[in-house]
Amino acid sequence: MHILIKLHLQLLSRSIGKDGWLRLASFLSMLWFMQGCVIYYVKLDQIPLETMDALAEHPAIAIAAICVSAFIMDILFKLFFKHDATVMDAFVKTRPFRRDTWERFLLISQFWHPFNLLLPTLCAVGCFMLFPIGWGMLLLLSLYAISVVDGALIMSVKRGGRYEETKVKAHTWLQNWINAAIQGARVQNKYVTSIQYISLLRVPRLLVEANFAWIAMFLVVWLQSHDGVFIWEHNLCILGLFVCHSIFIGRYGLCIESSFFDGIWTKPLLLNRLLSDKYKTFGIITLPLVIPCILIIPNGWVSWSRFLAFAIYGSGFGNMVMLTGAYNRLHFNLFTKAFYGLYNNRDSYYHGYEYVIALVVFTIAIGLTFLPKPWMCDVSLIIIGAASFLLHQYYFKWVERLFFRNRYKHINNYR
Amino acid sequence: MSIVISHLQKQYDDNFILDIPSLIIEDGELVGLVGNNGAGKTTLLRLMLDLIETNHGQVVNNGSIVSVSEKWKWWTGSFLDRSFLIDFYTPEEYFGFIAEVYNIAQDELNNRLAHFMPLMNDEILDRGKIIHDFSMGNRQKIGIIGAMLVNPKILVLDEPFNFLDPSSQHIVAHLLQEIRREIGTTIILSSHNLSFVNDICTRIILLDKGHILMDHFHREGDKDVELERYFLES
Numbered sequence: 001m002h003i004l005i006k007l008h009l010q011l012l013s014r015s016i017g018k019d020g021w022l023r024l025a026s027f028l029s030m031l032w033f034m035q036g037c038v039i040y041y042v043k044l045d046q047i048p049l050e051t052m053d054a055l056a057e058h059p060a061i062a063i064a065a066i067c068v069s070a071f072i073m074d075i076l077f078k079l080f081f082k083h084d085a086t087v088m089d090a091f092v093k094t095r096p097f098r099r100d101t102w103e104r105f106l107l108i109s110q111f112w113h114p115f116n117l118l119l120p121t122l123c124a125v126g127c128f129m130l131f132p133i134g135w136g137m138l139l140l141l142s143l144y145a146i147s148v149v150d151g152a153l154i155m156s157v158k159r160g161g162r163y164e165e166t167k168v169k170a171h172t173w174l175q176n177w178i179n180a181a182i183q184g185a186r187v188q189n190k191y192v193t194s195i196q197y198i199s200l201l202r203v204p205r206l207l208v209e210a211n212f213a214w215i216a217m218f219l220v221v222w223l224q225s226h227d228g229v230f231i232w233e234h235n236l237c238i239l240g241l242f243v244c245h246s247i248f249i250g251r252y253g254l255c256i257e258s259s260f261f262d263g264i265w266t267k268p269l270l271l272n273r274l275l276s277d278k279y280k281t282f283g284i285i286t287l288p289l290v291i292p293c294i295l296i297i298p299n300g301w302v303s304w305s306r307f308l309a310f311a312i313y314g315s316g317f318g319n320m321v322m323l324t325g326a327y328n329r330l331h332f333n334l335f336t337k338a339f340y341g342l343y344n345n346r347d348s349y350y351h352g353y354e355y356v357i358a359l360v361v362f363t364i365a366i367g368l369t370f371l372p373k374p375w376m377c378d379v380s381l382i383i384i385g386a387a388s389f390l391l392h393q394y395y396f397k398w399v400e401r402l403f404f405r406n407r408y409k410h411i412n413n414y415r
Numbered sequence: 416m417s418i419v420i421s422h423l424q425k426q427y428d429d430n431f432i433l434d435i436p437s438l439i440i441e442d443g444e445l446v447g448l449v450g451n452n453g454a455g456k457t458t459l460l461r462l463m464l465d466l467i468e469t470n471h472g473q474v475v476n477n478g479s480i481v482s483v484s485e486k487w488k489w490w491t492g493s494f495l496d497r498s499f500l501i502d503f504y505t506p507e508e509y510f511g512f513i514a515e516v517y518n519i520a521q522d523e524l525n526n527r528l529a530h531f532m533p534l535m536n537d538e539i540l541d542r543g544k545i546i547h548d549f550s551m552g553n554r555q556k557i558g559i560i561g562a563m564l565v566n567p568k569i570l571v572l573d574e575p576f577n578f579l580d581p582s583s584q585h586i587v588a589h590l591l592q593e594i595r596r597e598i599g600t601t602i603i604l605s606s607h608n609l610s611f612v613n614d615i616c617t618r619i620i621l622l623d624k625g626h627i628l629m630d631h632f633h634r635e636g637d638k639d640v641e642l643e644r645y646f647l648e649s
Contacts, residue, residue: 164543164544164548165542165543165544166543168505168543168544168545169543172505172508189515190511190515191504191508191509191511191512191514191515192512192515192516194508195501195504195512198503198504198508199503202503202545203503259498259502260498260499260500260501260502261498262464262466262495262496262498262499263498263499263500263501265464265465265466266464266465266466266488266491266493266499267488267513267516267517268485268488268489268516268517269516334502334503334547335502335547408467408468411466411467412467415498
């Protein structure tokens with residue numbers, strides 16, 4: 001058992017690498033510092049004094065309530081996002097490890113599984129800022145224990161029984177439904193189109209990113225809208241609703257297809273068709289985010305014309321230009337268990353100019369909000385977005401020509 | 416349908432990986448490409464499928480220059496390795512994808528898949544698994560079926576007998592002969608399995624360090640003595 005543990009920790013350490021540890025340390029330092037600032041300057045001022053007194057008088061009850069909430073949210077989070085490598089790889093299988101040793105190792109490894117460290121890491125600063133040190137430590141340890149137990153539970157559920165088979169069947173049902181939504185009653189080319197969103201459901205890393213985009217944008221819009229005052233910065237939130245997926249997922253570009261690009265290239269399937277499918281998918285998968293946001297936005301916080309204008313601009317123009325360099329990518333291991341590249345030392349699969357394009361999209365939109373009349377901004381955004389919808393196929397044919405100029409280099413990069 | 420290769424060269428830095436002055440593969444031939452590791456077999460197949468760039472020369476697939484036109488993709492089926500498979504799709508979805516790309520109706524797809532049932536052996540369809548979770552052997556079967564499903568006029572396979580159990584190897588060999596007989600498919604396959612190459616190929620090309628060392632017509636079932644001598648002595 002200790003050999004397995006040592007081996008696993010060595011592999012983990014090696015995959016992060018020296019640079020990775022430095023990056024992780026600086027990321028955590030920055031995260032905790034920002035958490036501290038946010039809690040101290042923003043939230044502590046806004047928490048009613050009575051609540052703070054109650055926390056101080058009955059810390060055990062408060063901790064219990066936090067733990068129950070954390071348990072529920074953590075279980076749901078891990079159900080969707082946590083994927084464990086529970087099958088022995090060839091190296092381990094050919095060594096004299098018994099099956100029950102392996103099973104025990106899988107359980108013990110939950111103590112240092114990155115997903116299980118996430119909850120206590122994110123809550124560490126808050127624990128000590130809201131409670132005295134002793135109670136803060138108790139809360140932190142409780143959250144850690146909850147996270148480990150949840151992690152083990154989810155691993156066991158996914159490992160046993162017909163979880164994977166049920167999931168695949170559920171995806172097939174969803175695939176039929178989404179294709180019907182995209183193409184109406186007469187569904188054509190469902191398997192070609194569904195590469196884009198089935199990959200989001202079945203490729204663990206993309207599922208994390210897609211849902212992270214949803215959750216992050218939902219929280220941003222909720223927090224920004226609850227005080228009822230719409231200032232110009234809030235235009236960024238509304239636009240972000242409609243382009244978040246093309247930023248989070250779109251930056252992967254053809255990374256997703258890179259694993260099977262040889263199979264695509266040798267078939268009569270045009271690249272502009274793939275890009276067009278991606279473009280439409282970004283629009284469709286935004287809907288489950290937009291509908292709840294419409295429900296939580298207070299009445300009158302943002303005008304309906306502005307909301308619609310950003311919807312058309314973001315979905316039409318923003319999603320389109322984010323795919324301009326989609327072909328210029330590297331190979332991407334679809335089934336890596338990496339969490340935000342912490343397990344992976346290699347360079348990014350994409351280039352920084354996607355963020356430059358995103359900046360341009362936002363700058364144009366925000367610039368238009370400074371036009372003398374609000375309707376001028378709304379009309380301009382609608383015209384840009386609608387024109388993009390109508391002309392996107394020609395745009396992607398142009399992108400396809402860019403790909404053809406150096407196609408062998410790109411195809412080689414995909415391997 | 417024929418493949419014409421002229422002055423084909425591929426080099427990396429100063430090393431010539433492949434150098435073929437001329438090669439013509441006629442309609443209906445079943446060509447076995449053999450050679451030791453590093454001979455250039457996979458490189459030649461990749462050049463035929465426009466997956467890598469030539470340094471010189473061209474491959475013409477029934478009048479269509481592969482590096483210039485995309486028409487050849489409509490009549491060419493191929494499977495080289497797992498980079499041809501969509502790992503997050505189930506086999507049904509993957510076959511459905513191929514059918515859509517080649518405009519094969521669902522009914523026709525089902526008829527064609529029925530033909531491959533002996534090869535699938537109840538291990539591939541209706542398993543509720545994505546391709547990534549299948550064994551190497553079953554993935555190989557999925558790839559071969561995917562290539563043959565489109566009833567291609569040209570079929571390119573790289574070591575199709577790899578990872579397959581003996582029964583499946585025989586089934587694949589039989590299917591290749593059948594597709595050649597019934598549709599007139601021209602097949603180019605590379606293999607280290609000399610026994611199957613001798614059994615089913617009508618022409619054997621031996622590559623050595625990127626050059627064609629031997630290229631002769633062959634009677635199916637006969638043993639190629641010259642070939643065996645080459646591998647024993649090398």
